[in-house]
Amino acid sequence: MGRLTPAAERSSRATAALVAKELAALNGMTGARLAAKFEELFGRPPGTRNKPYLRKRLAWEIQARIEGGLSDRALQRIEDLAAHIPERWKAALDPKGPARPNPNRAQAPSPTHPDPRLPAPGTVLTRLHGGVEHRVTVLADGFEYQGDRYQSLSAIARKITGTAWNGFTYFFGRAKGTRR
Numbered sequence: 001m002g003r004l005t006p007a008a009e010r011s012s013r014a015t016a017a018l019v020a021k022e023l024a025a026l027n028g029m030t031g032a033r034l035a036a037k038f039e040e041l042f043g044r045p046p047g048t049r050n051k052p053y054l055r056k057r058l059a060w061e062i063q064a065r066i067e068g069g070l071s072d073r074a075l076q077r078i079e080d081l082a083a084h085i086p087e088r089w090k091a092a093l094d095p096k097g098p099a100r101p102n103p104n105r106a107q108a109p110s111p112t113h114p115d116p117r118l119p120a121p122g123t124v125l126t127r128l129h130g131g132v133e134h135r136v137t138v139l140a141d142g143f144e145y146q147g148d149r150y151q152s153l154s155a156i157a158r159k160i161t162g163t164a165w166n167g168f169t170y171f172f173g174r175a176k177g178t179r180r
Contacts (some may be wrong), residue, residue, distance in 0.1 A: 022062045
């Protein structure tokens with residue numbers, strides 16, 4: 001590749017300055033302003049108010065609009081890979097398809113279930129530790145273990161093991177619903 005002409009070099013510097021100015025403006029924006037900018041660029045409200053995510057997503061879109069997006073080769077590779085994604089992913093990605101709840105995403109708490117990761121009140125959680133089966137009853141506003149009430153599973157796990165544990169990890173494993 002040869003040297004750029006002076007006019008092309010000036011244009012390149014102007015483009016770089018414009019991108020830098022647009023990206024710098026994102027850092028000073030509030031969450032509400034980032035959401036408004038997202039809606040302005042994408043024509044729909046964002047699915048989140050996570051400021052770091054919105055800044056990254058907006059930065060990509062701004063750069064793509066000013067400098068050009070993915071190359072034709074990259075777009076073709078994405079298309080080739082998309083043909084091999086699992087059916088359950090395709091349904092989730094289909095914008096025309098029915099909205100289905102994501103089982104991995106926490107839902108808003110309801111009055112009867114203060115933490116959506118928890119099973120229904122009355123459920124008994126069991127865990128074998130040191131050859132002893134420990135039983136914890138889920139209550140609407142906490143937990144019951146050995147006749148005492150606790151506000152968190154972590155407190156119960158600490159009582160059982162004598163060490164600090166994340167209560168969900170101790171009783172459910174790495175993901176909700178998986179038991180050890």
